[in-house]
Every structure is written in C-alpha cells, then in structure tokens.
Amino acid sequence: MHMADALISPAVGGSLWAVTAGIAVYSAKKLGKAMDDTKVPLMGVLGAFVFAAQMINFTIPGTGSSGHLGGGLLLAVLLGPYAGFLTMASILIVQALFFADGGLLALGCSIFNMGFFSCFVAYPLYRRIVGENPTPGKLLAGTGLAAIAGLQLGAFGVVLETLFSGISELPFYTFVLLMQPIHLGIGIGEGVITAAVILFIWKERPELLTKELTGIEKGSRTFRNIIVKLAIATVLISSVVSWFASTNPDGLEWSIAKTTKQEELAVPEGIHSLLADWQKKLAVLPDYNFKGSKEAAAASDAEAGQAAEWPQVSSGTSIAGIIGSVLTLLLAGVIGKSLKIVITKRPQK
Amino acid sequence: MLKIKAQLLNLRYIDELAAGNSVIHQLNPCAKLLVTMIFLIVVTSFPKQVLAGLIPLFVFPVTIASLADLPLAPLLRRVALALPFVIFIGIFNPVLDHSTAFTIGEVAVSNGWVSFFSILIRAVLAISAALLLVATTGMEGICAALQAGKVPKVLVVQLLFMYRYLYILLEEAGRTVQAYNLRAFEDTRIGYKAAGSLIGQLLMRTLERAQRIYAAMRSRGFDGNIPFRRCLALQVKDIIFVLFWSAFFLLARMVNIPQWLGALVLEGYR
Numbered sequence: 001m002h003m004a005d006a007l008i009s010p011a012v013g014g015s016l017w018a019v020t021a022g023i024a025v026y027s028a029k030k031l032g033k034a035m036d037d038t039k040v041p042l043m044g045v046l047g048a049f050v051f052a053a054q055m056i057n058f059t060i061p062g063t064g065s066s067g068h069l070g071g072g073l074l075l076a077v078l079l080g081p082y083a084g085f086l087t088m089a090s091i092l093i094v095q096a097l098f099f100a101d102g103g104l105l106a107l108g109c110s111i112f113n114m115g116f117f118s119c120f121v122a123y124p125l126y127r128r129i130v131g132e133n134p135t136p137g138k139l140l141a142g143t144g145l146a147a148i149a150g151l152q153l154g155a156f157g158v159v160l161e162t163l164f165s166g167i168s169e170l171p172f173y174t175f176v177l178l179m180q181p182i183h184l185g186i187g188i189g190e191g192v193i194t195a196a197v198i199l200f201i202w203k204e205r206p207e208l209l210t211k212e213l214t215g216i217e218k219g220s221r222t223f224r225n226i227i228v229k230l231a232i233a234t235v236l237i238s239s240v241v242s243w244f245a246s247t248n249p250d251g252l253e254w255s256i257a258k259t260t261k262q263e264e265l266a267v268p269e270g271i272h273s274l275l276a277d278w279q280k281k282l283a284v285l286p287d288y289n290f291k292g293s294k295e296a297a298a299a300s301d302a303e304a305g306q307a308a309e310w311p312q313v314s315s316g317t318s319i320a321g322i323i324g325s326v327l328t329l330l331l332a333g334v335i336g337k338s339l340k341i342v343i344t345k346r347p348q349k
Numbered sequence: 350m351l352k353i354k355a356q357l358l359n360l361r362y363i364d365e366l367a368a369g370n371s372v373i374h375q376l377n378p379c380a381k382l383l384v385t386m387i388f389l390i391v392v393t394s395f396p397k398q399v400l401a402g403l404i405p406l407f408v409f410p411v412t413i414a415s416l417a418d419l420p421l422a423p424l425l426r427r428v429a430l431a432l433p434f435v436i437f438i439g440i441f442n443p444v445l446d447h448s449t450a451f452t453i454g455e456v457a458v459s460n461g462w463v464s465f466f467s468i469l470i471r472a473v474l475a476i477s478a479a480l481l482l483v484a485t486t487g488m489e490g491i492c493a494a495l496q497a498g499k500v501p502k503v504l505v506v507q508l509l510f511m512y513r514y515l516y517i518l519l520e521e522a523g524r525t526v527q528a529y530n531l532r533a534f535e536d537t538r539i540g541y542k543a544a545g546s547l548i549g550q551l552l553m554r555t556l557e558r559a560q561r562i563y564a565a566m567r568s569r570g571f572d573g574n575i576p577f578r579r580c581l582a583l584q585v586k587d588i589i590f591v592l593f594w595s596a597f598f599l600l601a602r603m604v605n606i607p608q609w610l611g612a613l614v615l616e617g618y619r
Contacts, residue, residue: 004435005475006468010390028501040503040573041566044510045559051515052522053548055353058541067541069548086501090508094515097483097491098363099356100431100476105389167397167468168438169445169461193544200549208556 001113001154001183002095005103009165016108016161023116024089027082043079047087050075051094060189067189070147072118073126074194077143078208081119088115109161113154122150134209136199143198147191148184155183353523359427360515363480366419367487373417378490379497380587384594385482391598392474397464398450401607403471409594410477417485424484428476432469439468488512493577506575514562518555525551 005013050071057066071091076084089111095101102110129142159175162168170178201208367374373381388409395403414421446461483491488509496505525547529539539547600606 002434004431004438004472005389005393005479006435006472007438008393010394013393014390024504025501028503031503040506041510041563042559043503043507044512045514045518045555045562047507047511048514048518049552049555051511052353052518053551055356055519056522056526056539056548057352058544059538060541066538069544086504086507087511090504090511093508094488094512097479097488098360100427100480103389103475104385104479104482105393105475162438167464167471169442169464170438171445174441192541193548196541196545197548197552200545201552204549204553 001110001151001158002092002102003106003109003113003158003161005105007162007165007167008103008106008109009167010105012161012165013103013105013108016112017105018108020089020108020111020116023120024086024111027085030082031086043083043087044090046075046078047091050087051091058189058193060192067186067191067193069197070118070150070190070194072114073122073143073147073150073190074197076119076123077126077198081123084123085115085119088119106161109157113157113161117153117157118146118150121153122146125149130209134202134206136202139198139202139209140195143195144188144191147194148187151183151187151190152180155179353519353526357516357519357523360519362423363484364487366484367490369418369485371417371485373413373485376485376590377581377583377587378486378494379581380583380591381482381486382491382494382498384591385478387595387598388478389475391602392471392478394602395467395471397467398460400463400467400470402601402605403467403474405601405606406474406598408597410474410481413481413485414477417481419481419484424477424480427480428473431476432472435468435472439465442468489577493581496577497581502573506573509575517558518551521554522551 050069053069054071055068057068060067072084072088075087078084079087092102092107092110092114096104096107096110123146126142126146129145130138156176156179159172159179162170162175163172168175198209388406392403392406414424442465443459443461446459446464448460449457450460450463451458486494492505492509495508496502526539529543529547533539
C-alpha cells in the first residue's frame with residue numbers, strides 16, 4: 001500500500017501531505033503533554049524492530065501464501081495510537097528514501113494508508129473487542145479483525161488516491177474488485193502473524209498489553225471517535241462523489257454545454273486570451289479533475305462567474321482551485337522566507 | 350533471510366554514497382529537499398497524455414548524479430526494482446483506452462500506451478530524484494532539514510534513532526532467521542506457529558535493549574535533543590541551486606522543449 005509518485009497528482013499528494021502533517025503535529029502535541037521527550041529512543045528502537053520483523057515471512061497453511069507482521073497495529077498496541085502513528089510514519093519515511101518503497105510526494109498517501117488507518121481506526125477497533133479484561137480469545141479476534149480492517153481501508157485508500165489523481169485509467173469498480181480481495185488475503189496473513197505475536201506477549205509480559213509503553217492512559221477516546229467518524233464520512237462521501245465523477249461528464253462542463261449549447265465558453269480575443277493561455281501554462285493543476293481524461297475543462301473565469309448559479313459544479317475543479325491557492329500561498333511564503341534569509345544572512349559574512 | 354541481508358547491504362551502500370564530499374553533498378540539506386519536492390510536484394503536475402514534455406526533466410537527476418560523482422548503474426538498478434507496482438497499475442491504461450493519440454506512418458498509437466509510458470517516465474524521474482536526495486544528503490542531513498522545517502521534534506529524533514538501530518535489528522533478525530533455518534532441515538520456510546515466539550522473543554530482546562540504551566544515554570546527559578553536526582546556514586550557492594532548478598522546472602513545465610526543438614530543427618531543414 002505504498003503509493004507511487006507516478007500514479008498521483010500534486011493535488012492528491014499535497015492534500016494528503018497536509019492531512020498527515022496535521023495528524024503528526026497533533027500526535028506529537030498529545031505525546032508531549034503526557035510523556036517527556038526522553039522516551040523517544042524507545043519509539044525509535046521499536047520502529048527499527050518492526051522494520052526488521054516485517055522482513056520475516058511466515059507460511060500460512062491453507063492459503064499457500066505467506067504473511068508478515070502488521071506493523072502499524074502492533075506499534076499502536078505497544079505504544080498507543082499517537083506514538084504508534086509517529087513511529088509508523090518514520091518507518092515509511094525510511095522506506096521511501098532508501099528503498100524507493102512509495103514516493104516522497106506520495107508519502108502522505110502511504111502514511112495515511114498504513115499509519116492512520118492502522119493506528120486510528122484498526123487500533124480502536126482492537127481495543128473495543130479486547131476491552132478492559134483481555135482473554136486469549138478476545139485478543140485473537142481483536143487482532144485478526146483489526147488487521148483485516150486496517151488493510152482493507154488502506155487498500156481502499158490506494159484506490160481512491162489513484163482514482164482522484166486520474167493518471168490511471170482503471171475504473172473505480174474494477175480497481176476495487178482487484179484490490180480488496182488481494183488485500184483480504186494479505187490481511188488474513190497479517191492478522192494471523194500479529195495475533196500470534198500478541199498472544200505470545202500476553203503469555204510472557206501481559207502488562208505490555210494493558211499499559212501503553214509511553215505511559216499515556218488509555219482513556220482519551222474523544223479524538224479517536226472524531227477520527228473514526230471523519231474517516232467513515234470521508235470514505236462515504238468520496239466514494240459517492242467518485243461514482244458521479246466517473247459516470248457523468250464534468251459537472252460544470254455539462255451544465256455549460258447544456259445552457260450555452262457549446263462545449264467551452266468562447267474566450268475573447270486579444271490580451272485576455274493571451275493571459276488565459278499563460279494562466280493555463282502556469283497552472284500547477286491544469287484542468288485538474290477527478291477523472292483527468294476529460295477534454296479541457298471550462299475556462300476558469302467561467303467557473304468564477306457561474307459557480308454560484310449551479311450547485312452541481314465539478315468538485316474536482318473546485319478542489320483543484322482550493323489546493324492550488326494553498327500551494328500558491330505556500331510557494332509565496334517560501335519565496336518570502338528565502339529572500340528574508342538572504343537579506344538577514346548577508347551582513348554577517 | 351536474503352531479503353534482510355539485501356536491505357542491510359542497501360542501507361550500507363546508500364550511507365557510503367552519502368558520505369561523499371562533492372559540490373552537491375556540500376549543499377544545504379534544506380535546499381536539496383526543497384528542490385526535490387518542487388521537482389516531484391512539477392513531474393506529477395503534467396497531464397497524463399504528455400510524453401515529450403517530461404523528457405527535459407531528466408536533466409535534473411542526470412546533472413545531480415554526475416556532479417555528485419555517483420555511479421549510475423547501482424542507482425538505476427534500485428529504480429528498476431521499484432517499478433513493478435507502477436507497471437502493474439499502469440498496464441491497464443493501454444487495455445482500457447484505445448482512442449488514437451497520433452499515428453506514425455500507418456501505425457496508430459493509442460492514448461493508453463502514451464499514458465502508460467508517461468507513467469513509466471514519471472516513475473523513473475520520481476524514484477531517481479528521491480534516491481539522489483538521500484544518496485547526496487544522508488539521513489542525518491535530511492533529519493536536520495526536517496528539524497529546520499519545524500517538523501515535530503519527537504518525529505525527527507525518533508527517526509534518527511530508528512535509522513541508527515535499523516542496522517542492529519536487521520542483523521539480529523537475520524541471525525534469528527538463520528538460526529531457525531540451520532535447525533529446520535529441508536523446509537526452511539517458517540511456519541506461522543513459530544511466529545509468536547520468534548518475533549515475540551525478538552521483541553523482548555528489543556525492549557531490554559531499548560532500556561539499556563535509554564539508561565546509557567541518560568547517564569551521558571541525553572535530554573531529548575540531538576544536536577546536529579551540520580551547519581544549516583543558507584549560503585549563496587544554496588539559493589542559486591534552488592532558484593536555478595526552480596526556474597528550469599518551470600520552463601520545462603510551461604514550454605514543451607522537445608516539441609520546440611523539433612520544430613526549430615524542421616524549420617532549419619526546410
């Protein structure tokens with residue numbers, strides 16, 4: 001579920017970067033309150049442990065396949081969701097940098113697919129099943145189901161990210177039917193192995209399962225609940241939106257075509273068309289759509305003027321607009337910052 | 350076992366490359382990280398039917414690799430290793446999209462094939478840029494840049510620790526698997542029944558090790574901060590580096606250089 005740069009658009013990569021950065025900052029804040037920084041080595045060493053343990057494949061009888069440890073879930077069980085998420089993120093950073101497992105721009109996607117789902121969705125599920133008084137049966141069921149759920153959501157994340165990027169031609173249903181069953185198999189493998197490890201810990205060091213190693217109390221459910229609701233809402237909304245996007249022509253294009261009986265609004269001659277031309281060339285997200293294969297979308301001035309009149313405007317284009325603005329702002333900030341650095345550093349030399 | 354050993358060798362190799370002392374190695378890690386990210390945004394921002402327009406971007410990895418004095422073959426091998434997933438997803442494009450993009454003589458080339466090769470080029474560009482970043486900057490440099498970029502300290506320090514202990518734990522996992530294999534006679538694959546105790550024991554040892562490391566670091570005055578050796582002051586060359594490449598990427602994004610060159614050549618021919 002490592003996402004490749006080649007399959008994503010800057011809009012998808014950028015927005016998931018922003019989302020995962022937000023979760024990382026939130027997690028770091030949450031940890032900072034409860035534990036002092038000196039416990040950080042534990043997270044690092046456990047991260048290295050998971051990285052190494054994931055390399056060991058075990059044969060799963062009956063399936064003819066093999067499985068390995070599900071990293072995110074075990075980390076969340078041992079360290080709690082916040083530290084687990086940060087540790088998982090660093091594992092994915094090293095994998096992207098040194099092993100080209102997942103791209104750098106797609107790092108947000110990879111962290112979301114594997115860190116967020118396993119620590120903030122699969123782990124709460126595990127806790128709910130295991131409850132306050134763990135038994136081997138509950139641990140087995142909790143770990144297995146959580147591992148499968150985490151992998152299914154991660155695979156679905158890959159599908160949505162690919163779909164919204166519009167680089168691959170794979171239609172939604174085909175891709176879902178391709179990804180979900182494969183990851184059901186992988187999920188069962190991961191679930192079996194992770195459950196075996198959790199049961200071993202339960203036998204040898206049961207206190208590791210009832211007290212998170214970072215010393216955070218296992219109480220704060222509010223954030224988890226919000227996140228779970230948010231995740232479910234996102235999945236629902238995006239699948240509905242993507243379904244419309246893939247079956248109908250672009251909403252704005254469609255409405256313009258219907259009302260003006262022409263595919264695109266005519267752009268006036270002269271300086272205006274020159275500007276429009278340049279704007280098109282300069283745009284980081286030219287004609288960005290959920291399904292990028294559509295012919296050039298209507299001119300952007302048309303959107304500004306007419307968006308208010310049609311509620312069914314293309315969500316793809318407006319998302320591109322929002323993200324484009326954020327990126328422009330960021331870029332402007334970077335330019336400003338670097339100019340400032342130049343000016344402040346000069347006199348010292 | 351093989352996989353663990355391969356990972357270890359890979360880590361060591363890239364670390365060795367990162368220890369170089371070229372012009373590129375000496376640049377500020379922040380500048381290199383920034384240029385790499387801009388590069389990736391530009392590469393991914395091309396519409397999917399673009400092939401020729403992407404080509405000029407190869408100038409970037411090629412220039413960096415040569416300025417940094419890095420061997421090309423091992424880097425290309427790593428790029429190739431990362432391609433299968435992209436090919437697996439991308440190969441559906443020619444299957445699903447048969448509309449004609451252009452014709453060469455009698456042969457019609459479909460949009461599907463064009464976008465498939467576009468995906469391949471993107472993959473090669475993106476993967477080589479990421480590899481070059483780490484091969485010229487190293488983990489310490491990247492972490493220093495992350496800290497300068499206001500990434501939470503917990504994440505940065507933790508990342509450095511993880512990277513340090515990766516070597517030790519990969520070696521230990523490798524030894525564990527080797528011990529299993531030596532005692533397993535013919536079938537060296539590990540059954541799931543051994544998973545609990547095998548990984549569990551590794552985990553117990555890891556936790557004890559973490560405790561020892563923590564105690565050792567505390568007794569040497571560790572307070573949660575890791576001071577970076579690198580000087581992170583931006584120098585003129587760093588700024589020139591960022592500006593030059595940004596301008597180049599923007600140019601390549603706006604002007605289809607291969608098309609323009611081709612037209613120019615044809616014009617001259619006439």
